[in-house]
Amino acid sequence: AQSVTQPDIHITVSEGASLELRCNYSYGATPYLFWYVQSPGQGLQLLLKYFSGDTLVQGIKGFEAEFKRSQSSFNLRKPSVHWSDAAEYFCAVVGGLTGGGNKLTFGTGTQLKVEL
Amino acid sequence: GAVVSQHPSWVICKSGTSVKIECRSLDFQATTMFWYRQFPKQSLMLMATSNEGSKATYEQGVEKDKFLINHASLTLSTLTVTSAHPEDSSFYICSASGTGNTEAFFGQGTRLTVV
Numbered sequence: 001a002q003s004v005t006q007p008d009i010h011i012t013v014s015e016g017a018s019l020e021l022r023c024n025y026s027y028g029a030t031p032y033l034f035w036y037v038q039s040p041g042q043g044l045q046l047l048l049k050y051f052s053g054d055t056l057v058q059g060i061k062g063f064e065a066e067f068k069r070s071q072s073s074f075n076l077r078k079p080s081v082h083w084s085d086a087a088e089y090f091c092a093v094v095g096g097l098t099g100g101g102n103k104l105t106f107g108t109g110t111q112l113k114v115e116l
Numbered sequence: 117g118a119v120v121s122q123h124p125s126w127v128i129c130k131s132g133t134s135v136k137i138e139c140r141s142l143d144f145q146a147t148t149m150f151w152y153r154q155f156p157k158q159s160l161m162l163m164a165t166s167n168e169g170s171k172a173t174y175e176q177g178v179e180k181d182k183f184l185i186n187h188a189s190l191t192l193s194t195l196t197v198t199s200a201h202p203e204d205s206s207f208y209i210c211s212a213s214g215t216g217n218t219e220a221f222f223g224q225g226t227r228l229t230v231v
Contacts, residue, residue, distance in 0.1 A: 033217065043122070043209055043224040044160075090159065101149065102212075104220065108159045 001026040002093045004061050006107035021110050023065075023091035024114040032094040033074040035065055039087045040108065047089075050074060061085070088115045103109045118144045120212045122223030129230055137195045137226045139210030143153040145190035146212035151183075154207040175189055177220060183202050 003026040013019050024029050034045040046085025054065040065076045074091060090093050091107040119142040125175050127172075129135050139149055150181050152160040155201035166172040174180050185195040193212070197204055211220040 036222075041207075041225070044180040044211075046219065046221075049219060103162065103165060104160075105162075106159045111157070113139060 002031060002105050004093050004105055004107035005092050006089075006091055006110050007107070008110045010111045010113065012113040012115060015083050016080050019076075019078045019081045019085070019112070020089075021089050021112070023074045023076065023107060024072050025074060025091075025093045026072065028068075033065075033067060034092040034094075035059065035063070035076045036072075036090045036092060037061075037087050038090065038109075044090065047076070054095055057094060081112075081114055083114045084111055088112070118142075118212075119223045120146075120210065120221045121212055122224060122226055125224060129228070131188045131198055131201055132161070133229055134196055135200055135228060136197045137197075137208055137210075137228075138211065139223050141191045141214070141221070142199070142212045144212075144229045146193070147190065147215050148213045148220075149187055149193040149209070150211045150213075151160045151193075151195050151208045152211070154209060154225075156207075160209060161219060163195075167220040197228065200228070202230045204228065205230045 005024045005080040009020050034049045035047040038044050046064045048057050049065045050057050058064050063078050067074050089110045122142045122203040123138045128224045151163045153163050154160045162175050162179045164172045164174045164185050166185050168187050168190050172185035209225040213220040
């Protein structure tokens with residue numbers, strides 16, 4: 001079974017600083033990886049996803065993530081954080097795509113706080 | 117991306133009553149829908165997976181008789197919390213995926229408070 005670990009429960013960065021949120025996965029084959037963002041009391045918004053191909057994927061809002069098979073990691077990065085980026089971030093993995101029945105396994109989330 | 121609408125966004129009910137939450141796919145046919153529960157400051161825990169026209173598959177530890185899931189059409193799934201108790205208070209989120217979709221799309225969630 002697949003699993004996801006987000007080692008950092010809370011992270012605080014200054015506005016304008018760079019950001020990296022860590023995500024490690026466990027899965028025997030090639031995983032399908034996602035990063036979602038959740039604002040308080042809201043649903044989840046997809047930031048980016050990795051299925052195959054280029055290991056550096058670009059997402060919305062200036063985010064990017066790099067898939068590193070050797071490290072079983074899929075860390076999320078942003079060069080310059082904005083105050084509006086403060087939210088909860090979830091990494092998720094799907095063990096395989098069935099084109100309609102893809103059950104996500106989520107990490108525990110990282111709460112991002114941005115200091116002005 | 118595809119749009120999933122969840123209703124209501126919040127509900128307060130009395131202990132012992134039942135509450136129905138709707139999850140609709142607005143612009144695609146959702147062959148599969150997922151229901152999650154999220155406690156404050158915690159991750160999403162999958163409760164059940166429902167395929168249109170079939171009985172839902174519940175995760176271990178989730179009471180089938182308490183959390184009734186119906187997925188009678190390709191655009192609507194409902195979660196009914198029966199005989200709600202204060203410990204059922206939580207944030208419930210649905211997601212939907214269609215044939216050929218490589219991702220699931222999330223509703224905005226429903227905050228249930230049982231008093």
